[in-house]
Amino acid sequence: MDIGTLQDRAVDLRRMFHRVPEVGFTEFITTYEIYIVLKEMDFTLSIGGEAISREHRYGVPDQETIEASRHRASEYGVPEEFLEKMADGTTGLVAVLDTGRPGPHIAMRSDIDGLPIMEAEDAPHAPAAGGYRSLHEGEMHACGHDGHISIGLAVAAYINQNQDQLSGRFTLIFQPAEEGGRGARSIVEKGWLDDVDYFMSGHLGINEHEAGTISATTDQFLASTKLDVSFKGKSAHSGVEPNEGKNALLAAASASLHLHSIARHRDGATRVNVGTLNAGSGRNVVADHSELKMETRGETNALNDYMLSEAERILKASALLYDVEYGTEFMGNAIGAECDEEWMDIIKTANRAGGNGIKVMDVMPLKASEDVTYMIDHVQKNEGLATFMIFASPLAAGHHHPSFDFDEQAIRTAVSVYTSIILHLANIHLEKENTSYE
Amino acid sequence: MDIGTLQDRAVDLRRMFHRVPEVGFTEFITTYEIYIVLKEMDFTLSIGGEAISREHRYGVPDQETIEASRHRASEYGVPEEFLEKMADGTTGLVAVLDTGRPGPHIAMRSDIDGLPIMEAEDAPHAPAAGGYRSLHEGEMHACGHDGHISIGLAVAAYINQNQDQLSGRFTLIFQPAEEGGRGARSIVEKGWLDDVDYFMSGHLGINEHEAGTISATTDQFLASTKLDVSFKGKSAHSGVEPNEGKNALLAAASASLHLHSIARHRDGATRVNVGTLNAGSGRNVVADHSELKMETRGETNALNDYMLSEAERILKASALLYDVEYGTEFMGNAIGAECDEEWMDIIKTANRAGGNGIKVMDVMPLKASEDVTYMIDHVQKNEGLATFMIFASPLAAGHHHPSFDFDEQAIRTAVSVYTSIILHLANIHLEKENTSYE
Amino acid sequence: MDIGTLQDRAVDLRRMFHRVPEVGFTEFITTYEIYIVLKEMDFTLSIGGEAISREHRYGVPDQETIEASRHRASEYGVPEEFLEKMADGTTGLVAVLDTGRPGPHIAMRSDIDGLPIMEAEDAPHAPAAGGYRSLHEGEMHACGHDGHISIGLAVAAYINQNQDQLSGRFTLIFQPAEEGGRGARSIVEKGWLDDVDYFMSGHLGINEHEAGTISATTDQFLASTKLDVSFKGKSAHSGVEPNEGKNALLAAASASLHLHSIARHRDGATRVNVGTLNAGSGRNVVADHSELKMETRGETNALNDYMLSEAERILKASALLYDVEYGTEFMGNAIGAECDEEWMDIIKTANRAGGNGIKVMDVMPLKASEDVTYMIDHVQKNEGLATFMIFASPLAAGHHHPSFDFDEQAIRTAVSVYTSIILHLANIHLEKENTSYE
């Protein structure tokens, strides 16, 4: 297959994956479909519990949710023995191909999970108009991970097909549960990245330039912490004896307001969000329980720590305000990170060689959180070079929106970029400077 | 059957009904079991849509909830043709017996719905220990309506058995959906109470005196209004562009706090409660929707109006605070009312005649809302006399609590009281002054 | 002087006192003017520190405020040696007259302080139209204490003039600082009421019946606690480093909102008010200090305790919310109390004898706090009989309003009532039953 064919196939696969979104740690169908594509190639595949560290997952869904998704996957046709490899939501897959020739160890990461969002049904939304809207009501690929998977599979095909021209070793990571910063650490702890020389990853969309424009590196990763909070009060009949209640609903309401008023910080951007609040069981009962899903972010780890520390005090005080008990559960994390500037040259050079007309910018801001930062950090600690690229695209609606969509041309661009980098870094005809990998 | 046998049977029935609680407008099994008992007697029975005015119901559950309960009832064994009579949640039943002799029209109301509360499972809770805990997880007779039904059925048996001794006409109302003030008006509008001379109703528990103590009348009915509130904002990625969101979660949180701070009123007791708050769809998304279930109350209609008017302004302002839209839906109502003082003498006299050792107090406070007030008001407008008695009992835990329970002796007391009143008011040997009913 | 002349003079004096209102513990001019009237009579006068217990005063103003008022009094013409007797704000006066004849010890209390309110200047306000508006800008007799003083002085004149007809002993108390519940205990602790048989007091206005209607007793005294609260945070430049501040303004704001949302209580009326909030020193500085003046109330002491205990927790939590320190200072108190029902007969009988056409009701509600309750409680503990009457009047505007005013006819009524009671209880021609006072 030439690059054009790989690109066409990536777009087709993207649409296929778009129809079966699965939220983090329930990617049973997704993992299986990735496997189906890869099993025809020469990669060694580690599936589910072989790919990720079970105990380093954050924010694993409850058993009921996992079971429901597993059941759905079973009905979809995923074989039982395959599902067994992903017991208890240990989803994801890692594919390794060793050329046998000395050369760099290159790793690439694609994240594979969807979001708990009901996809738009109206015609201007291309997946709806084009017949590839989500088949899973209430779940949606609203952040482009369907594209990331298909790009990863196209790169796999490229490596497989051109393995005779390449040196070194390739590790392709299909990571579960990026949303909420829950899956990356379970990959890192499994050791896949311990001796990586070049680590590549990236995201579709983010900055709305025309498709064909990419950024070699990203800055402004927001460190982030995800918490579930619960307040436990005491119910009472709201008409007869309101004074007997301890109001967990108001504790959650007050906590939400005060969390959103944490003072801005001199040193840079910070964020806080209470994304969901659920409280109470009946109209005429003082609410005896409430739950928040919240997160903090900061432009640096220190700024996120500031937000988290303020948040923790506010949660404690909000419980005291209403004389209720509270608890917090850690549900996910992303750290800050910095891409290596060397990638600016590597990618520009690789693309010039490719002659594909892609416009490479040095750096774009993310202004969001990504648990790829765990991987970047780990690779850099082991003296590898790591980057997170941005494959820009105009967006029909923002990330995480029911009408989110991107220009599929950006998939083609990404396939070109990744393959040109691989050719640049791992070509067997590489000159002396790469002999250091021998 | 003598009174003792009727009382024993009432206690048995109470335990049977306790096992199958159904929330308002889903009392399919309950209505059917009432029917099963009554169909052996000489009453004319109006079932479901024959008993209540479909369009005067408040706060009807959504179709899905109704269907689930109907399905459960079908599996329980309620025949399809019987379920048809309660289509779309038109539950409840009215039983009429006319002696054919001139005499008063006496009506009695029993409310039959349960609550959406998970019943306690631990041994000190008598229904758990005694094996008659709710079979419907998440629903519970936590307000004594199971007892009310069984008292109503015992009174029916008494009338049926003693009809030769009685004059006038009897209307026994088994009203659905008292909780939330949703069912009474649908009875009133059907006309059952248009020419009633004596209207009797009552409640178990409420004031914790020893069982055997009752109150002939009740005061301090709280007028009440039930509202569902929804806020509609705009979602946005909370990390990338928090300013783009319009936060419906915070609007609901702020509304809740401010609703609970409505100023107390010079003229008497007021109440407000936001019982449930549900908002948002994801941790890292600015919440674009939220819903509240709330209520206001006042010792008088004017005081409830004050609370409602303050609440409406606060809801509007809370929406403006966060630039979101909002809507309110009226879900139920109870008005204030006053019992007729004549009942103090009637009941004392009737009980003295009965010689059953019951201690009758003139009046006790309710300090809660009851939609029986619609019935009281309607009867009084047509020059009938109406009361709402209290059959006191020590309580294991307050009304609407998972461990709520009462002394079943209070059921026996109530059966004695109602039957002695009937005998007193409708005995065929009554003297001349009752000939006015001819 | 006949009663009519006494009444005329009381109205004149009321207008005089209306012009020189002084807030609690700064009643230098007021005490002096009371002295001027009384010194012509046969009472023994105890002034300032001789009348009240310096250390049992609550909420004494700061030295600066006291000094300013003292200076004003000095300029007004109060002699320095008289001011010396009221050093540090020990204002007020007690007048005693002993007839030398055996008989009851009758005490009467008049409160003498004004309020920190700017009086209305517009014509419909009678004091403005009539030329007796407050001369002290920002201070006002907006609660009728000007009338209370003048009634007390008229009663003094009556006793003085009729002392040959009277038996027993009379103690007339001119109490400072009733507002805020700050002065009564300082009278009680001085022992004036230790052996009182009959304790009389009362209030103008309150219930808006026509002047000429009074209530023999009062119920619904609200127990109350007055607190000053301060929060101490840390200032920071709000633009450069907002995160460095600890925001005492927001702590006070949040405390205020949450105090006003303390749940209503099953057992009766409760109140809370944050009356003043002052915070911060500059627009672009994170506020490092804030102060609240607040109060709680309850229909019973237990209800006030409930409110106070909730308030204390909320203050602590509000400080924690913003990581600031806080302190509370106790500034005043009023307890609940009950008038003796014997007064209903005493006053009706006395007034019938007086034949003055006054309409005496048994009881009216106060629905407010009054530190006279300390006196009532103390008298009753020593087996005396105590009451607090209401001298009803239509009001131009509510108590504590800039346009507050009452019908001066109510002053005349009060003079009639008090003097008729005295004549009834202490007439030398009284029969044997009073010999118990020997």
Place this chain on the structure above:
Amino acid sequence: MDIGTLQDRAVDLRRMFHRVPEVGFTEFITTYEIYIVLKEMDFTLSIGGEAISREHRYGVPDQETIEASRHRASEYGVPEEFLEKMADGTTGLVAVLDTGRPGPHIAMRSDIDGLPIMEAEDAPHAPAAGGYRSLHEGEMHACGHDGHISIGLAVAAYINQNQDQLSGRFTLIFQPAEEGGRGARSIVEKGWLDDVDYFMSGHLGINEHEAGTISATTDQFLASTKLDVSFKGKSAHSGVEPNEGKNALLAAASASLHLHSIARHRDGATRVNVGTLNAGSGRNVVADHSELKMETRGETNALNDYMLSEAERILKASALLYDVEYGTEFMGNAIGAECDEEWMDIIKTANRAGGNGIKVMDVMPLKASEDVTYMIDHVQKNEGLATFMIFASPLAAGHHHPSFDFDEQAIRTAVSVYTSIILHLANIHLEKENTSYE
């Protein structure tokens, strides 16, 4: 005088000015003392109303405050005829010297106002230890403007002394009321900057490097708007009839909380601060009025507009929450601005020539608001070059803190920098390229 002597004198003058701080538009003594120094030189002086545009002042204090300061100045010894020139708070002074030789028009701005802060009294605070603590209780030079004045006067002395060596024209602006962004526009509108070629200004402190380090330009000026907000409700007795009040204190409290929770913005730093809140008149009265002093800021004018627009909606909603009226008054403004990069070279070159060992950095962030931006903007529109330098210094405590102080060495540095720039730009021996000024 050589530079060393000028520097010594600047330090002395700084201490003199430190003792007599005056808040914006009351700088009567300050303006006079500036005049005293300058009148010995060859500058043409415009004083008070001659220097600033009366109607373009923002946030002028009330008449009482102005009168009190004027009175204080009069007692200090400022002659009446001099005070007349500053009628109604038209303070400030502009000094112009024209060399008569063709050359650039160079302007320099020094801001002269103090802050309403009580200065620290304890020994580690150098002004307290050194005997030059503020003589005006409650006012303080806590932002270094005392230093700015003395630097301006040293530069004036330098120009005056070296006028024979210099070409072009010099305009030295002593601007009142920088704090709160209130005075700059009144200078601009008077036309002083209409044809300026080089505009220099700067600030002591800000970034805590060792004294001797300066920044040639500044970025991150925060655009800012200053508002006074008042809420007007209705008072009522908080015990008797709390429902009759309309609570302006709670409206202000709620507004404050919600203002501080305006969502952060994607595009950059924003700020909001409610610096002062004053509400209510008595503990037991529902507060009928409240006042806020607040400000918004943004890294760009658009970001400040976002904050302001959110704030305005929140203020409206907060009034609606409590059914009170509100009003806002515009009290000051600062816009965003950018310094001209040409100054980096100019200043480095000038300092190298001076050989004074000063370390010049290109740019430092301000992260605060400065109304000098009005001047920068105006100069640039007329094609002049403008900068705002930073004369770094370690700080004993942050700007606007009661213990604020800086290393006086920074004054010496600033004098060196300004004078070296003047020599560089306006030396009569300048080469051809400057003949464009002819």
